[in-house]
Amino acid sequence: MKLAYWMYAGPAHIGTLRIASSFQNVHGIMHAPLGDDYFNVMRSMLERERDFTPVTASIVDRHVLARGSQEKVVDNITRKDSEEHPDLIVLTPTCTSSILQEDLQNFVQRASLSTTADVILADVNHYRVNELQAADRTLDQIVQFYIEKARRQGTLSTTKTPTPSVNIIGLTTLGFHNQHDCRELKHLMADLGIQVNLVLPAGASVHDLARLPQAWFNLVPYREIGGLSAQYLANEFGMPSVTITPMGVIETARCIRAIQSVLNEQGADVNYEPLIEHQTRDVSQAAWFSRSIDCQNLTGKKAVVFGDNTHAAAMTKILTREMGIHVVWAGTYCKYDADWFRTEVTGLCDEVLITDDHTVVGDAIARVEPAAIFGTQMERHVGKRLNIPCGVIAAPIHIQDFPVGYRPFLGYEGTNQLVDLIYNSFTLGMEDHLLEIFGGHDTKEVIHKGLSAATDLTWTTDGLAELNKIPGFVRGKVKRNTEKFAREQGITEITVEVLYAAKEAVGA
Amino acid sequence: MTTTAPNALNVECETGNYHTFCPISCVAWLYQKIEDSFFLVIGTKTCGYFLQNAMGVMIFAEPRYAMAELEEGDISAQLNDYEELKRLCLQIKRDRNPSVIVWIGTCTTEIIKMDLEGLAPKLEAEIGIPIVVARANGLDYAFTQGEDTVLAAMAARCPTPTAVTNTEERNPIQRLLNFGKKKEEVQAEASQYHDHPPLVLFGSLPDPVVTQLTLELKKQGIQVSGWLPSKRYTELPVVDEGYYVAGVNPFLSRTATTLMRRRKCNLINAPFPIGPDGTRAWVEALCTTFGIEPQGLAEREAQTWEKLADYLELVRGKSVFFMGDNLLEISLARFLIRCGMRVHEIGIPYMDKRYQAAELNLLSQTCAAMDHPLPTIVEKPDNYNQLQRIKALQPDLVITGMAHANPLEARGMSTKWSVEFTFAQIHGFGNARDILELVTRPLRRNQALAGLGWQQLV
Ligand code: SF4
Numbered sequence: 001m002k003l004a005y006w007m008y009a010g011p012a013h014i015g016t017l018r019i020a021s022s023f024q025n026v027h028g029i030m031h032a033p034l035g036d037d038y039f040n041v042m043r044s045m046l047e048r049e050r051d052f053t054p055v056t057a058s059i060v061d062r063h064v065l066a067r068g069s070q071e072k073v074v075d076n077i078t079r080k081d082s083e084e085h086p087d088l089i090v091l092t093p094t095c096t097s098s099i100l101q102e103d104l105q106n107f108v109q110r111a112s113l114s115t116t117a118d119v120i121l122a123d124v125n126h127y128r129v130n131e132l133q134a135a136d137r138t139l140d141q142i143v144q145f146y147i148e149k150a151r152r153q154g155t156l157s158t159t160k161t162p163t164p165s166v167n168i169i170g171l172t173t174l175g176f177h178n179q180h181d182c183r184e185l186k187h188l189m190a191d192l193g194i195q196v197n198l199v200l201p202a203g204a205s206v207h208d209l210a211r212l213p214q215a216w217f218n219l220v221p222y223r224e225i226g227g228l229s230a231q232y233l234a235n236e237f238g239m240p241s242v243t244i245t246p247m248g249v250i251e252t253a254r255c256i257r258a259i260q261s262v263l264n265e266q267g268a269d270v271n272y273e274p275l276i277e278h279q280t281r282d283v284s285q286a287a288w289f290s291r292s293i294d295c296q297n298l299t300g301k302k303a304v305v306f307g308d309n310t311h312a313a314a315m316t317k318i319l320t321r322e323m324g325i326h327v328v329w330a331g332t333y334c335k336y337d338a339d340w341f342r343t344e345v346t347g348l349c350d351e352v353l354i355t356d357d358h359t360v361v362g363d364a365i366a367r368v369e370p371a372a373i374f375g376t377q378m379e380r381h382v383g384k385r386l387n388i389p390c391g392v393i394a395a396p397i398h399i400q401d402f403p404v405g406y407r408p409f410l411g412y413e414g415t416n417q418l419v420d421l422i423y424n425s426f427t428l429g430m431e432d433h434l435l436e437i438f439g440g441h442d443t444k445e446v447i448h449k450g451l452s453a454a455t456d457l458t459w460t461t462d463g464l465a466e467l468n469k470i471p472g473f474v475r476g477k478v479k480r481n482t483e484k485f486a487r488e489q490g491i492t493e494i495t496v497e498v499l500y501a502a503k504e505a506v507g508a
Numbered sequence: 509m510t511t512t513a514p515n516a517l518n519v520e521c522e523t524g525n526y527h528t529f530c531p532i533s534c535v536a537w538l539y540q541k542i543e544d545s546f547f548l549v550i551g552t553k554t555c556g557y558f559l560q561n562a563m564g565v566m567i568f569a570e571p572r573y574a575m576a577e578l579e580e581g582d583i584s585a586q587l588n589d590y591e592e593l594k595r596l597c598l599q600i601k602r603d604r605n606p607s608v609i610v611w612i613g614t615c616t617t618e619i620i621k622m623d624l625e626g627l628a629p630k631l632e633a634e635i636g637i638p639i640v641v642a643r644a645n646g647l648d649y650a651f652t653q654g655e656d657t658v659l660a661a662m663a664a665r666c667p668t669p670t671a672v673t674n675t676e677e678r679n680p681i682q683r684l685l686n687f688g689k690k691k692e693e694v695q696a697e698a699s700q701y702h703d704h705p706p707l708v709l710f711g712s713l714p715d716p717v718v719t720q721l722t723l724e725l726k727k728q729g730i731q732v733s734g735w736l737p738s739k740r741y742t743e744l745p746v747v748d749e750g751y752y753v754a755g756v757n758p759f760l761s762r763t764a765t766t767l768m769r770r771r772k773c774n775l776i777n778a779p780f781p782i783g784p785d786g787t788r789a790w791v792e793a794l795c796t797t798f799g800i801e802p803q804g805l806a807e808r809e810a811q812t813w814e815k816l817a818d819y820l821e822l823v824r825g826k827s828v829f830f831m832g833d834n835l836l837e838i839s840l841a842r843f844l845i846r847c848g849m850r851v852h853e854i855g856i857p858y859m860d861k862r863y864q865a866a867e868l869n870l871l872s873q874t875c876a877a878m879d880h881p882l883p884t885i886v887e888k889p890d891n892y893n894q895l896q897r898i899k900a901l902q903p904d905l906v907i908t909g910m911a912h913a914n915p916l917e918a919r920g921m922s923t924k925w926s927v928e929f930t931f932a933q934i935h936g937f938g939n940a941r942d943i944l945e946l947v948t949r950p951l952r953r954n955q956a957l958a959g960l961g962w963q964q965l966v
Pocket residue numbers: 033034035036095096530531532551552554555556558613614615616644645646647
């Protein structure tokens with residue numbers, strides 16, 4: 001037993017449902033008690049989805065506990081088949097089914113005798129895998145199922161497309177900025193002259209899966225989901241895959257170069273160097289930003305990073321290598337894949353933190369006192385409590401992390417988004433800090449009727465000179481606070497000394 | 509007086525394939541209501557995920573709630589339940605020092621038959637903090653029924669008069685009403701109440717609503733001697749044999765049963781104080797029980813209706829469909845029919861005809877008075893079938909959960925998210941406007957955005 005208030009990755013069935021609901025015309029049936037269909041609420045709310053989420057429950061209640069759920073599961077599958085005519089029904093086990101230990105596989109076989117739809121049982125165990133692992137597995141399971149089906153029916157198309165093409169694997173519903181990333185990746189492929197054979201699973205139809213082997217290679221943009229499917233396709237068809245996340249300028253270039261060599265090995269003869277050069281100089285502003293004074297001011301500033309493997313590793317690389325920021329520690333909640341994370345960020349941060357306990361993360365933030373945090377919604381709230389700004393870079397996320405505006409994290413437009421996210425976080429913190437130093441946010445107290453009224457106070461030359469050294473955006477406030485202080489003290493002439501005495505008085 | 513028998517209403521039962529919140533959600537409002545409590549939900553990641561997401565921003569406010577997350581070793585009984593729970597409860601005692609720890613049993617503890625009721629008294633004696641057990645799981649209950657299971661368990665903990673020396677001090681409601689008054693004034697005021705047996709109300713409501721309803725009864729000379737739950741666990745009301753009890757919410761049937769059977773109280777069966785009609789009927793039922801002639805109630809109701817005129821204008825003649833997920837549906841439908849709406853269907857998770865008898869009666873009377881056909885009540889509805897009926901009926905308003913709201917809106921259907929009714933203040937005369945504020949919101953949105961031509965966007 002474990003005392004827990006918060007979890008970073010959800011239970012296994014969420015992963016399976018994310019895959020099922022990403023496809024077109026695939027229906028998830030959860031074997032679950034009443035109330036576990038909360039997935040539908042999240043999908044409908046967070047993604048502001050216009051369609052009914054294709055997930056229903058075969059309810060486990062008292063009656064089922066006594067008699068078993070066989071009839072009910074079979075009935076629910078056949079019923080859904082006739083109501084919605086899905087291509088595939090995915091029976092999804094939950095924590096409840098894990099301990100009931102009914103032979104769900106057998107129900108699936110029985111049901112599929114009378115359904116038009118294909119029926120599979122998601123091979124995920126609540127107690128062994130989390131949301132992300134389950135999603136990876138379910139996607140792999142569906143891919144394998146349809147490849148084998150096509151093979152049996154002789155409809156598998158293994159002939160490569162005439163021009164270079166790609167399958168983009170791992171884009172899902174409720175994935176962090178996945179919709180925008182998808183669009184950005186398609187743009188990038190178009191720029192590279194690569195035809196997108198299939199995007200998986202978002203928006204795909206299971207009928208398309210037989211065409212998977214036509215692509216020249218697979219691109220797996222996220223570490224967590226899609227790896228297993230790419231591995232399977234590599235084993236079956238020798239399809240190479242590129243698993244470098246194109247997030248940040250350096251990694252995007254690395255990803256494109258990997259694509260280049262994968263294609264050239266198959267005789268494409270492409271040279272993407274000019275494109276990388278052009279995009280880096282003209283489309284992305286990130287390279288220029290790293291040279292600009294704005295970024296120079298961030299040099300050596302302390303940051304901490306926490307999130308899933310993909311985003312936390314990429315973020316750490318960007319902060320350290322592209323912006324000269326000092327990442328004190330970088331961490332992930334993907335404990336099951338911690339070695340990968342360690343390898344990726346070694347040398348780019350002082351310390352690596354592997355945990356899924358948010359209090360450990362919170363304490364580590366408090367200990368380090370970074371100038372900015374890059375984490376999940378939970379870290380954002382820790383930041384609020386400690387008065388440190390936070391940029392959200394990974395799930396768990398809220399409705400505001402599903403913007404309708406175009407906000408990819410990947411590709412060249414993604415690098416621009418990241419510059420804003422990072423720079424805004426740091427300047428927010430800095431402005432706050434400056435305001436504090438020079439007298440706080442409080443504007444409620446009126447110093448003098450009419451702020452610009454002719455004043456009974458005079459500033460000496462040195463006082464004025466000192467005032468002008470203060471950054472413009474807080475200067476007015478400092479001036480007011482100093483004058484207020486002077487009036488209170490009965491001082492009529494404001495010198496440098498008065499200015500700093502005022503500052504101290506406010507600070508005290 | 510002739511009344512239409514409630515069984516004149518047509519109650520159907522469907523498959524129970526509907527969307528609702530898991531009853532463990534009651535933790536979210538009960539930990540706020542009972543300020544010295546700590547709620548420990550003994551379940552899995554599934555339960556935790558639900559709470560974490562359903563509670564939204566509340567989760568960041570260091571809530572007095574936590575999961576005791578069961579691991580594989582707990583399921584296979586390799587770990588000792590008692591030792592595990594003791595370890596966690598001691599940690600809670602150390603960090604939060606609550607006056608009560610409420611254990612919420614879940615589906616998993618049911619299936620593996622973890623004997624929470626047996627473990628609690630032992631552990632309670634060992635660590636010195638009361639442990640209340642409520643089995644609020646998704647196998648047996650829906651959404652608000654979670655509160656019912658908690659309050660039923662709490663009812664057993666209410667002290668008897670002999671166990672309490674100074675009842676005056678323990679009664680927070682009286683203390684509140686007497687705030688700032690001298691002792692003589694308090695005594696003088698006591699004489700303003702009729703001489704009636706003690707009355708305890710049950711149901712968790714926000715404090716302002718508690719005050720409003722208590723004052724409403726005071727106007728009739730009825731004294732509320734306690735409220736289950738109260739602001740603190742240590743202030744649970746005194747309950748004794750022969751006391752009178754009345755519910756303020758329609759989903760509290762187990763609590764009512766417990767108070768009747770185990771605490772030998774008399775239940776006043778009344779409609780619920782939702783809407784001015786319901787509030788009046790509720791107050792009247794209490795008065796009648798105590799042989800008190802109600803004073804000025806008719807005027808009070810009429811005044812409330814008057815103040816609603818602008819909203820009534822909007823809802824009159826419009827039709828509404830309750831998909832059903834929180835058990836407030838009968839009372840809300842009754843109120844809306846009185847407002848002049850037409851109700852197609854009242855979906856409801858569970859229908860206790862005995863506990864809701866007076867409310868059902870009022871519903872049929874209201875239908876008769878408003879010349880409205882008796883609506884069908886659908887217990888354990890089937891959401892899929894309901895969506896077909898909604899498609900056919902094209903109601904002006906669908907009251908439904910968040911899973912269906914956006915998809916229905918995209919199909920040109922106006923919806924109101926049902927969960928808001930459980931968190932908004934809807935009880936008593938003063939809050940009738942809030943109910944209509946909720947009900948008319950989509951209708952007002954429709955007015956504001958009329959003529960844009962994009963209602964259907966699928
Ligand atoms: S339905 Fe059962 S398993 Fe699901 S959240 Fe509720 S108590 Fe937990």
